Amino acid sequence: MDPNTREPEDMGQDGDGHTPGRRPPGTSRAADFPPPAAAPARTVRLVSGDFLLTVNPVDGSEIEVCPPADVPGRPRPRTAAERTEADRAAKPPVPSGPAPSPEPLLERQEERERLVRLLARGRSVRLTGPGGSGRTSLLDLVAQDCAGLAPDGVVRLNGHRRTAGDLLHELFHAVRHAPLHRPDRDELLEHLREIGAVVVLDDIEFGGTALDELLDATPECAFLIAATPDVPAPSADSAVEEVFLGGLDRAGGVELIERGAGRILTEEEANWAGDLWFESEGLPLRFVQAGALLRQRDRLRAGTSAVEEFGVFADTPPDDAPFAGGDGGDDDVPLPSLGEAAAPAPLLASRLSASARATLRFAVALGGEVPHQAHLPALIGDTHADAALGELAGCGLVSPVGSRHRLAAGVLTQLEAAGYGDDAAEQADSAARHYAWWAAHPSVTPERVTAEADAVLAALAVLVPLTAPPAEGEESTAVHLARAAAPAFAAGLGWSAWERALRFGTEASRLAGQVAEQAYFHHELGILALCGGLLDRARAELEASIGLRGALSDRRGTVAGRRALALVADRSGTAPGLGAMAALGPGEETPYLPEEPVSPPGGVPAPFPALRPPAEETSGTLVTYQPSDSGAPTVSHGPSGPPSHAPARHRAGLKGFARRNLVAAGAGALLAAVLGTVV
Template sequence: MGEATGGHQSAHIPSGGELVLRNKNGAAVAVPEQHHGQTQSGDRRADGSGRTGELVVGELLLTVNAADGSTLEPLPEERRPAAPVPPVAVTGPARYALSGLLEREEQCARLRELLGQGRSVRLSGPHGSGRSAVLEAVATSCATLVPGGVVRLSAHRKPLGDVLQALYEALGGVAGHRPSKRELPELLDGVRAIVLVDDVDFGGEALDELLGAAPDCAFLIAATPETPAPSVGAPIEESRLGGLTRAGSLALLAKLAGRSLDESERAWAVDLWFESEGLPLRFVQAAALLRHREVAIDALAGGLVEPDEDPVPLPSVAESAAPAVRIARGLGEPARRVVQLASAFGGEIPTPPHLPALVDVGHAEAALEELVEAGLAEPTPEGPHRLVDGAAPLLAEEWPAVGAPDAAQHFTWWTGHASVTEAQIAAEAEVLLAVLRTDQESDRHDRVVQLARACAPSFALALRWGAWERALRFGLESARAIESVALEAWFHHELGVLTFCAGAFDRSRAELEASVALHGALSDSHGTANGRHVLELLDQALVISGATAVGGGGARREDRLRRFAPFASRRAARATTVTPSVSASRTRTTGRHALDVRAQSATRRQLALAAGGVVLMGVLGAGVAVAVTSFGGDTNPSSGTPVVPAFSPSTDPGLPSAPDSPSDSGSASAST
């Protein structure tokens, strides 16, 4: 048995091989036995150093090595993955099931018809309109329509590259293989399935890429009206999901309340219908208010409580417009503690096995069910729950955070345990990233670095690269804050490998050169050699692809590293990785599109080059202006010939090209 670092949970490995978490009162909650990646000893790896593995990334072989830093090699021919094995639909007679949702049957039937014809549809509706419920109903009725069956995905806070990877895996892709955008349509050609994607927040060309990745699949995309529209001519139809009628709203409220409504309740519900425009979620929440009101009335009638602030009257329409706080007051104590924890994490709720250790909740599943019935939380296709849109900030203002200060210690211990798989860690990705964010905002940088170092390799191996990138950037910023040169070098190296795999060559070069210089300042020969090896491979990729990196090839790279080495040495010697003013001025890029190189801050080398170019152009411009004024020359700007750097994708099978790059950046977006 080993005690957790936080002192509030412990664990042991029984003979059956299952990991048991214990809360502060000693109550046990078991994590199911896992075989993948488990060792005999069950030792913890608090720094994540035990997470290693190989991945096929396009034409590269990526070796994730948490201890020494990941590395890359050209993909050997014998390691090339096999073709995907398409999923098989549920066998049996074709079943046509109506949704059972009030006033949605006709729309569900129309969606089923379109999807059965192989046509893609974009279902748009505001938060609370029931998009996820409609997708669930359509999934049930379409299960036997096509050979590949129905695939459900979530795009919640995921970059396009991660959504494409989830699509590939769901359609029978080989484990440990992350194909490029160019490879995906060929790999999935001929796979017929109906793909339902919830919480999509991109449109335009990104949506075109998603639809084109599986050309023989029919997609049902759920999005809000604020989501960018599809590009003109995109092969997708529009279907709008509105609110319920007045009669439908009152019927839903009575059904969920479990009784008929009295006159005052009907009048209140009609006012709510006008205010909410018939959004179903608002009536789910209204039913929770009515149930809590009945409990309060019974308590007053029985003399169990004093009539404190008169809890019996119906809420006003204004209060019903944002009822999260009032509903939360009527929850049971376990559910309310889960709400407080989730509000501190921006709405993300850890899976039930973690709740006893974090907030001392003995029956976590029951607490989550209570939140769903109250309209405060919703399940996701991937398993975890989250608070409904808009609830987290309201609840965070009402109650202080519970469990958040100890969460990083708990999750660092958990992610380092040998019985916990990479897939389990990836399932908690949004929760772990929320913990990193809250701890960083609270200046608990030591814990941020430990957790980021522990979970980043698992995100990489699980191919959740959006989460991988965000975790690395959280860790890098906190490593600077605690003045740890060694950790900063590690995070720079991992970011360099990640952006290389994504085709963002210029960004990769900057990260790798910083890592090599910092390792050199620390006299870390192994880290330096590893970084130089990846840089050499990057130089080869640039030569083959025809791209031109800032500063040129290997010789110039060595010169840049020599110029940067004294600066890195001083930083290592004085352990001042970055001054507070510089740290505060750095723009955080930990959001959903943080991997987009266009959103990244420039390196000092790039800023210096840009500044020098501006000064030079200013001097030349002044000289030209004087010459033109003196000699009466033509000032027509079209008389010159612009110099555009050439870029051609690689055709060599051993190295990646960057054809996925945005046209205005000259380097591929690392979100792939």
């Protein structure tokens, strides 16, 4: 074709030689571009016990007996580099901005040395102290001192909203390299008996028999456990040493305030600090917050006269010089009252940046959970909002909890009283929409979603009770978030969070009237129960899912549910439930699973069943059809047969088929015997 000579089909859109006119202004060009291809479903295959689980976020997870080729090998110990990376991941992220210089703990050297001595002897210790007493800071120092005591090093765990089973699995994965493998109970205990480590467990929430279970499963480990006084104590025969952590004395409290303020206190401030020490019972957190109050006060008292042309503080006084009081003018700011110093969160928050205050509102809405600093710019709408975490940490308003941050002890109650929770539902909805988009993004790994599980579940806890049927063309935020987060929790081996997300999703989908999503959550709960060996619960959840999907004519989901239910029936030695039989369409059969043949629960039947005596043959039940007013079949009984009010059509099930086969086989055997006698 000559490029200089255009053919008719090259001219215009319809080949009529007319070029289309200019597009009217304001007309969308979306129709000119093909819709983007949908992202492929992120499926993950993992091994749980002797099952091979395929996490499918579309139709529901699939489960089967693990083929021999997919059985994982024995998990190996982690290398030194892998242990270092795991220890780094167990710590909270470093806030943006200049890192604060490490300061030695005040009046904690005696407790520190005692804890190290007990752990070096292989003893387990429980450190008990109220919130704000510095338990986490002391644990960090003891962990550094015990780095070379055990062959598997020091393992950091956090017990906030964790059960003993959760902690056992986390300990296993922290010491052994077993990706996408969740061993069953027996295999897990076998591996844990070989682990020798110093386990630093902070914020534990259980004691008694649950703590005994944790200690008995790890006989070669020494535990350093931190708890508050309201946590149940260890059992009497657990041999756990108790160490109590109290408050600081008055001199230690004043020194801690001076560190926070960056200068020496005046006489008035020292007296104020003494009154605060008496009110706060010497808790270090209160003195950290008091130092932040004085630091903010100094900045306010400096006024605009101390700011240069470019907005930078000029002529900063030496750190060891007391602040010269003002002349009582407009720049003079009085000391906070004793009540404000005892509950300083509202006053501290009022002097922070707008991003820091917005972060506090999200934390209050999420029940104290502070979103990761990487999410703050998207949640708040400020590209520099990640620096808010550093502000909050410097004021003592947040404290580290495992690999994340929470509001410090007492801060949540103080902020709620100040009105920071008035828009909690709106803030939780914004956080849930963001997390739903983020958790479903293909670039986000399941491990990252699992690390943010507490904030995600906190958003669901707020939204699920408020769920209502959505308007046409909309979707429920709670259902969307649970649907996006649950598969990620499963693939990230956070199965406690997986179960909570599924239960939240089940309730939210029921309230929203979304039957398809409700069937999905029931199916996943059945798979989870099957992996945990809870066969009755698995059967109930799977039958509920199959019934809902059968009503929706969801063939793919129904088949996946029947396969899982057949596996439950094989493990329990019973036939599939009535829900699965009712979901079978016309001409469909129960799906066949390519497994090894399994003997029936009652054993292999004999070739010829034993013949009954003639007297017993007259006591059977004869089912005949006779016209009647009700249209129901009539049941006739033998002389000794008990009356039955069940409809005859219910007798045509599996037992009816088996009885007819036995009668036919018996009649054939009897006929063969008679003919042989005659011949």
